[in-house]
Amino acid sequence: MARKAYSRRARVTGTLMLLVALGAAGCTGDPAAEDSPDAKPAGGEATTARAEPGKYQTLPQPCRAVETGTLDAMLPGLAQLDQEQRQKAYEGTSSVTYDSDRRTGCRWKVDSADAGHLLRIDFERVVSYSASVSDDARAQAVYGDRMKEAELPLPSDPREEQPERRADDSAKADRDEARATAPADDEAGQGASPETSEKPGKGKEKEAGKSEEPADETVDPSAPAEGLEPRLLRELADDAFIDDQLTTSSSGSGQRTVTVVFRTSNVIVTVEYEVQPKQVAEVPDSASMQEKARELAGLLAERLSDV
Template sequence: MQRKAYVPGVAALIAALLAGCTGGGALGGEPDDSKPGDTSGTTAAAEPGKYRTLPEPCGQVDRGTLDSMLPGIEEIPGEEQQERAYEGAPTVTYDTDRRVGCRWKVESSDATHHLLVDFERVVSYDNSVSDDTRATEVYSSKAQKADLAAPSGTPSAGDADEGGAEGSAPEPSDGAETGKGDGKDKDKDKDKGDAGGSASSDSSASGSSGSPENAVTAPGLEPRILDDLGDEAFLDDGLTTSGSATRHRTVTVVFRTSNVIVTVEYDEQPGRRTEIPDSKEMQDKAQELAGKLADGFSE
């Protein structure tokens, strides 16, 4: 039988065609294994946040601070009950890598005090947005709800004539986990009436140790930006007078350090209707605690 002739040119052509079929599909012969819409090959991922974990919140407040902020805790009867009060109660969260908190509550004959410390670690799931940038957005949302006075005592466009502290009531932020929903429904118009010395709504207030003038936050103590705490911070101060047996003040300090947002919420409800919690004292204590927590992140 006669063998078929071997044609080198045909073999070379076939080899060239096969190479073209199995080569890279992108221009320039480079392999293209990216998914549609995937820009990871051309866009660098944003920087991750500085903090990857959160501290144990109930252990962040020392006993001296608790003694100061929760009067009556030292007089709690029974060593076991007192120890439980100092320990605090962890807040319920669904992801302790992202959010943790602790609450304290002490009742005495003079007043009931609540303290909340909350840590939130913000994570951006967008590769083009850093954790710090996302944390800044979350912080800004909280600050906007607080109806803050402008920095350096300059009234903002939406502030009232009284100095910017008496605007519309802020909406609760993260009420379920931060406790903002408990005492933030401020009746500020009624506060103004109390500040004017009107005795028609509460005739007994004139003879109380807590002066009605303290119902409205004094100038310099209004909700405001704080410039010496973390990367950015603000303080909110609200007095609730309606719908409760006593006047009820809540001071909140919120600050951001990198991708962690810290909230300190301090609340006092006097035992007598005629008393009004002292705004400056509560603010000083809340800011002092916030400063200690901020120092812990810088160590």
């Protein structure tokens, strides 16, 4: 009997020890698991921040992006076509691209008795594949490359002038100030120093002689008029510039190409307008072409806002 009682007490004691061990294991966490860098915060969301995606995820249909009234104004040869030919010309020709979600384009080419006109538009949706670079930032870099390719004569920052230029301007200012504060010579030449005394009329003769010399100025006939040179367009989209190039043939006629490039968010739009006169020694009007190209660019920017 004593042996059986001892055996029962041993089994009970062992069971109690097992239950205590299991309870301790359930109440105690794993410190290593809690301190692990892979442990998710409360809510289960990752804390890694990703750059913002671009505003635009699609592109408009380019051959439907230009109204017929705008095409009539930019392609005057349309009025000389019959109704069937005109309707086909309005449809344009789509550019060949590998991914229409990333790039699309369209072109319209119409010849008339006076000139050939070509209009081309291009939409490019820029996507950044870097988690730390947004689509907008990537698009801005691509736009910057387009500006470099155009080689625009942008206005310089006065803070970036060469030290030699600043020194020359400073010396000139000092000389002008010395002349302004020097006492005026009377008719007899009193008060003039020996170094600066001159015979009456001598200085005027020099100035007159200088003014009679022919001006050595070379005017580039291919350059647009003042105010129409390639430049930035501050009022269009996020960034924009206009370029104007004239290619003159041996006969004197010129083919002018006006290009407007603008960026809105992560989309870059290009408008290219080209005119080739058929008359000898005729040059397309820069002002008229630029006005039409800029108006179309503004309409396309508004159309993008509806996408």
